Amino acid sequence: MQQQQGPRGAFILFEGVDRCGKSTQTSLLAKALQSKGVAVESWNFPDRKNTVTGHAINEYLAGKQDHNDRAIHLLFSANRWEKSDALLRALHSGTSLVVDRYAYSGVAYSAAKALPGMDAAWCKAPDAGLPAPDLVVYLELDNAAAAARAGFGGERYEKAEFQDRVRAAFQQLKEPSWLVVDASQSVEQIHEQILAEALQVVRRCKEGQPIQQ
């Protein structure tokens, strides 16, 4: 899709390990932006419903179907590519997107498997060229705080030992531009920090800051 200049919506991404509070914070942010007159939609990756790849990913996460590790990695990436044109259309139409997981989860969860030949560089390759977020909010929860939270659900990756490895993989991916928020704070404290930053990003995008890839 052709790059366009001009006012547009912001792509605000939330990343973090399972149980870090992403769902709570994405919905709080979307509601707060909406109440301030920002056109906003909440998106969630993997998209398990409106994609060709979603059904296979869902069966894999539910533990009903195994897959070759490289194949499932590529399916998660394809799931983002399937949505990328609609994502750009939404941004260019002026709608901001609050997104729960994206390519950083793609790398962190696969790299955490520590399989030969599937290092971070290999894991990153299929996502190269996807529309990049304007803000990455990383909800940071240390091992002890994560362990103290209510139990995991029954999905494939929801095991404490694996989550510790995902957390370590995220630490490797972290960039200085990320908004790193201590997820052990109160829901309201976390929300206020994110909202302040998000409003600035929304304003910059409205002023025509180009979409990165």
Ligand code: DGP
């Ligand atoms: P969620 O619905 O956001 O809780 O994500 C479901 C699970 O899938 C969660 O454990 C994180 C994991 N996940 C999300 N995106 C990817 C991805 O691109 N690759 C892999 N391997 N796992 C992912």
Ligand code: NA
């Ligand atoms: Na989850």
Ligand code: NA
């Ligand atoms: Na998600």
